[in-house]
Amino acid sequence: MKKYGFGVDIGGTTIKMSLFEMTGHMVDKWEIPTNTQNNGSSILSDVAAVIEGRLVQDGISKEDVEGIGIGVPGPVVQDSVVTVCVNLGWGRVDVAKELAEKTGLKVRVGNDANVAALGEMWQGGGKGYKNVIMITLGTGVGGGIIINGHVINGSNGAGGEIGHVFVDETEEETCGCGKRGCLEQYASATGIVRMAKRALAADNRESTLRSVEDLSAKAVLDAAKAGDEMALEVVEQMGKRLGTVLAQAACIVDPEVFVIGGGVSKAGTIITEVIRKYYIERAFNSCRNADFALAELGNDAGVYGCVYLLLSSN
Numbered sequence: 001m002k003k004y005g006f007g008v009d010i011g012g013t014t015i016k017m018s019l020f021e022m023t024g025h026m027v028d029k030w031e032i033p034t035n036t037q038n039n040g041s042s043i044l045s046d047v048a049a050v051i052e053g054r055l056v057q058d059g060i061s062k063e064d065v066e067g068i069g070i071g072v073p074g075p076v077v078q079d080s081v082v083t084v085c086v087n088l089g090w091g092r093v094d095v096a097k098e099l100a101e102k103t104g105l106k107v108r109v110g111n112d113a114n115v116a117a118l119g120e121m122w123q124g125g126g127k128g129y130k131n132v133i134m135i136t137l138g139t140g141v142g143g144g145i146i147i148n149g150h151v152i153n154g155s156n157g158a159g160g161e162i163g164h165v166f167v168d169e170t171e172e173e174t175c176g177c178g179k180r181g182c183l184e185q186y187a188s189a190t191g192i193v194r195m196a197k198r199a200l201a202a203d204n205r206e207s208t209l210r211s212v213e214d215l216s217a218k219a220v221l222d223a224a225k226a227g228d229e230m231a232l233e234v235v236e237q238m239g240k241r242l243g244t245v246l247a248q249a250a251c252i253v254d255p256e257v258f259v260i261g262g263g264v265s266k267a268g269t270i271i272t273e274v275i276r277k278y279y280i281e282r283a284f285n286s287c288r289n290a291d292f293a294l295a296e297l298g299n300d301a302g303v304y305g306c307v308y309l310l311l312s313s314n
């Protein structure tokens, strides 16, 4: 194993870049803007140029670099090819091949939610485990499934898309994916706000949420922690939906730990406790003792996981 590696997490507006020692120590991190003009055609050249510059600046020889791990917001097949990436303007791009040609370094590519899961397994909330389901509760619900240290990408790169598990036949609003009744519509930050607004409209019960302008998931979670009955009911609904789906997922892949991350998880143990309560109630006996942990790496989980890709595939 060589000494250094780069982690590069490409998002729709910024590219998070980092230099690591392959032992797992982050030496430095920085960001550059994502240039999505001309269908994102300069993105890989920009990344290559910044890495070349960084190697010169730090006096690091390419012989001491294991490679570059890349995370992208879209489906990835064979640790290499992005099939489509709307946020970057990309169609099918062989990221590993193109960036390897530009830099002469080994390149491994993963979906952003999946690399975040790997990052948390390597150095975060899932450290010490090899069978991990990571759930990211943000604007949407992302997921990554790791079995024996390897991410399950699936045949279309859609492995771990837990947010789009179907949970409610009666739902009339449409999910971001175009279907109706997805988990994401109840368990994401957006979903929590949506359920709170429904509860407020359903009756005239007193609730501190009535006086909140621009209702956010954080406001609902704060109100729940302060004991507001309506907010607590919303949190219960969210925990019930998610705990049920995780119990189902456990029947399929039997993980050691569920790591919960994303903006919603900043509320802390109120989230893991309510999910776990329903999980234990509904899980198959053998899977009941799975651990629940909060994610620890925040927005850096992606770059950690990018570097881990270099360790896990040769």
Ligand SMILES: [Zn+2]
Pocket (backbone or CB within 6 Å): 163, 164, 175, 176, 177, 178, 179, 182, 184
């Ligand atoms: Zn959906």
